[in-house]
Amino acid sequence: MIEFRNVNFAYEKERPVLRDLSFRIGDGEAVGLIGANGAGKSTVMKLLLGLLFPASGEILVDGAAVGKKSLPEIRRKLGFVLQNSDNQMFMPTVYEDMIFAPLNYGLSREEAEKKVDAALEKLGMRELKHRHNHKISGGEKRMAAIATILAMEPEAVLMDEPSSALDPCNRRRVINIIRELKQTKLITSHDLDMILDTCERVILLDRGQIAADGPAEQILRDRTLLEAHRMELPFCLAGRK
Amino acid sequence: MNKMEKALHELSEMDELAAGASPIHRLCAPGKLLTTIAYIAVVLSFHKYELSGMLALLLYPVLLFQISGVSVGSFFYKLRIVLPLVMAVGLFNPFFDRQILVTVGGVGVSGGVISMLTLMLKGVLCLMASYLLMATTPIDVLCAALRKFHIPGTLVTLLLLTYRYIGVMTEELATMTEAYHLRAPGQKGIHVSAWGSFLGQLLLRSMDRAEELYNSMLLRGYHQHFHYAPVKPCTWKDGAVTLCSIALFLLLRFCNVAELLGGLFVR
Ligand SMILES: Nc1ncnc2c1ncn2[C@@H]1O[C@H](COP(=O)(O)OP(=O)(O)OP(=O)(O)O)[C@@H](O)[C@H]1O
Ligand SMILES: [Mg+2]
Numbered sequence: 396m397i398e399f400r401n402v403n404f405a406y407e408k409e410r411p412v413l414r415d416l417s418f419r420i421g422d423g424e425a426v427g428l429i430g431a432n433g434a435g436k437s438t439v440m441k442l443l444l445g446l447l448f449p450a451s452g453e454i455l456v457d458g459a460a461v462g463k464k465s466l467p468e469i470r471r472k473l474g475f476v477l478q479n480s481d482n483q484m485f486m487p488t489v490y491e492d493m494i495f496a497p498l499n500y501g502l503s504r505e506e507a508e509k510k511v512d513a514a515l516e517k518l519g520m521r522e523l524k525h526r527h528n529h530k531i532s533g534g535e536k537r538m539a540a541i542a543t544i545l546a547m548e549p550e551a552v553l554m555d556e557p558s559s560a561l562d563p564c565n566r567r568r569v570i571n572i573i574r575e576l577k578q579t580k581l582i583t584s585h586d587l588d589m590i591l592d593t594c595e596r597v598i599l600l601d602r603g604q605i606a607a608d609g610p611a612e613q614i615l616r617d618r619t620l621l622e623a624h625r626m627e628l629p630f631c632l633a634g635r636k
Numbered sequence: 637m638n639k640m641e642k643a644l645h646e647l648s649e650m651d652e653l654a655a656g657a658s659p660i661h662r663l664c665a666p667g668k669l670l671t672t673i674a675y676i677a678v679v680l681s682f683h684k685y686e687l688s689g690m691l692a693l694l695l696y697p698v699l700l701f702q703i704s705g706v707s708v709g710s711f712f713y714k715l716r717i718v719l720p721l722v723m724a725v726g727l728f729n730p731f732f733d734r735q736i737l738v739t740v741g742g743v744g745v746s747g748g749v750i751s752m753l754t755l756m757l758k759g760v761l762c763l764m765a766s767y768l769l770m771a772t773t774p775i776d777v778l779c780a781a782l783r784k785f786h787i788p789g790t791l792v793t794l795l796l797l798t799y800r801y802i803g804v805m806t807e808e809l810a811t812m813t814e815a816y817h818l819r820a821p822g823q824k825g826i827h828v829s830a831w832g833s834f835l836g837q838l839l840l841r842s843m844d845r846a847e848e849l850y851n852s853m854l855l856r857g858y859h860q861h862f863h864y865a866p867v868k869p870c871t872w873k874d875g876a877v878t879l880c881s882i883a884l885f886l887l888l889r890f891c892n893v894a895e896l897l898g899g900l901f902v903r
Contacts, residue, residue, distance in 0.1 A: 467859070477848070487775075
C-alpha cells in the first residue's frame with residue numbers, strides 16, 4: 396500500500412536527511428520505524444503525507460504517486476498523529492476537533508457524532524469530550540489526538556511517537572488499541588517495547604538510510620545491531636539476552 | 637502565572653463566558669448579531685450634542701449585563717487597554733468648540749465638552765455591545781451566523797483563524813517568557829539586549845506552529861470551507877426579542893426619554 400522508491404530529501408542542500416530510501420509496506424502490515432534522534436523518521440512521515448516533497452525518487456500510496464493532484468485522495472486514506480499534539484488540536488474543545496475531519500469528508504453531523512462517540516468510548520475518555528483543548532494535560536492531549544484520527548477511520552494509520560507523554564495505563568490502552576486496528580500501520584517510536592508489542596516488522600533508520608529491515612522479534616533482539624546504530628534493546632528483553 | 641499566561645487565561649475565559657447558559661446565551665446568534673448591529677447603528681446616529689438623549693441607551697447594556705450574568709467588572713478589566721484609547725478620541729473637542737451651550741448650576745458648559753462626552757459615551761456603548769455579543773456567543777457560532785448573512789466564507793474563516801492564532805501566539809510567548817525567567821531569576825521583564833532575538837524567535841515559532849496547525853487541518857480534509865456548528869434555528873421567540881429590541885432602540889432614538897421623564901417631575 397505504501398512504497399518509497401529511491402527517495403532523496405534534504406531540508407538544506409548541503410545536509411541530506413534521507414538518502415536513496417526504498418521500502419514497501421503491504422496492506423494491513425504493522426511496521427515500526429525506529430532510529431536515533433534526527434535519523435529522519437518524522438521526515439519520512441511528512442513526505443508520505445505530502446507535507447514535504449522529495450528531491451528525487453517517488454512515493455506511492457496504493458499505486459498513486461504522492462503529488463499535488465493526488466494529495467486530497469491520499470490524505471483521505473492516511474490518518475496521522477503528529478509528534479507534537481499541541482500542533483494537532485486547533486479547535487476550542489476536544490469534541491469540535493474530533494468532528495472536524497468526519498464533517499470535512501461529507502458525513503452528516505449525526506453520523507459524525509456517532510464516530511466521535513465510538514472513538515472516545517474505545518479510548519475510555521468520554522469525560523474529555525467537552526473539555527477545552529488548552530486546559531487538558533499533555534497526555535490527555537495525546538489521547539485526544541489519537542482519538543481524532545480514530546474518528547476519521549483512515550485506511551492507514553501513521554503515528555509519530557504515540558506513546559510519549561502517556562502514563563503506563565494509557566500507554567497500555569493505546570498499545571491495545573493499535574493492536575486491534577485492522578488498518579495498515581506505520582509507527583515511529585523510541586519506546587521499543589511498544590514497537591515490539593504492536594508491530595510485526597521493523598525498519599531501522601540511521602542517518603537517512605535503512606540499516607535493517609525485518610521481523611520485529613529478530614531486529615529488536617539483536618543487541619549488536621541496535622547498539623551499532625545508537626539504540627538499545629527494549630527493556631523487556633534487556634534482562635534476558 | 638506570568639503575565640502572558642494571564643493573557644491566555646483571559647482569552648480562554650472569553651470562550652468559557654460564551655459557553656454560558658443564560659437566556660441571552662440561548663437566544664439565536666443571527667438575532668443577537670442583528671440586534672447588536674442595530675444598536676451600534678443607533679448609537680452612532682446621534683448628533684454630537686445629543687448627550688442627554690443617548691443616556692437612555694445605557695438601558696440596553698445594563699439589562700444585558702444583568703440577564704446574561706456577565707460581570708460589568710470583567711468588561712472594564714478586559715478592555716482596560718482599549719477603553720482609554722476610545723475615550724481619548726474626543727479629548728481635544730473642548731479646545732476647538734468653546735461656545736457655551738448649557739449652564740449647569742451657573743457654570744457654562746461649552747459645546748466642545750458636550751461633544752467630547754458624547755463621543756466617549758458612543759465609544760463605550762459600542763464596545764459594550766460588541767463585548768456582550770462576544771461574551772454570550774461562542775466564536776464559531778458567531779461565524780456561522782455571519783455566514784447565514786452571506787458574509788464571504790473566506791472573510792469569516794479569516795476572522796476565526798485570527799482569533800485562534802492570537803491564542804497560539806500568546807501561548808508561545810508564555811512558554812518563552814517562562815523559559816527566560818527560569819534562567820534569569822529576579823529579573824523584572826526581559827532585558828533590552830534580548831528583545832531582538834526574543835521577538836524574532838517568537839515570530840518564527842508562531843509561524844511554525846501556525847503552519848503545522850494549518851497542515852493538520854489539511855490532513856483532515858479541510859479545503860477553504862469550514863463546517864461550523866449548526867446554527868440553532870431561530871424561533872418566533874428569538875424573532876420577537878430581536879424586533880422588540882430594535883423597536884426600543886428606535887423609540888429611544890427618536891424621543892428623548894430622559895427629557896420626557898425629567899419633564900414629568902418638573903411639571
Ligand atoms: N524544518 C527543518 N529544517 C531543517 N532541518 C530539519 C528540519 N526538520 C528536521 N530537520 C533535520 O532533519 C533531520 C531529521 O529530522 P527528523 O525530524 O526526521 O528526525 P526524527 O528521526 O524524527 O528524530 P526524533 O526521534 O528526534 O523525532 C534532523 O537532523 C533534523 O535536524
Ligand atoms: Mg521525530
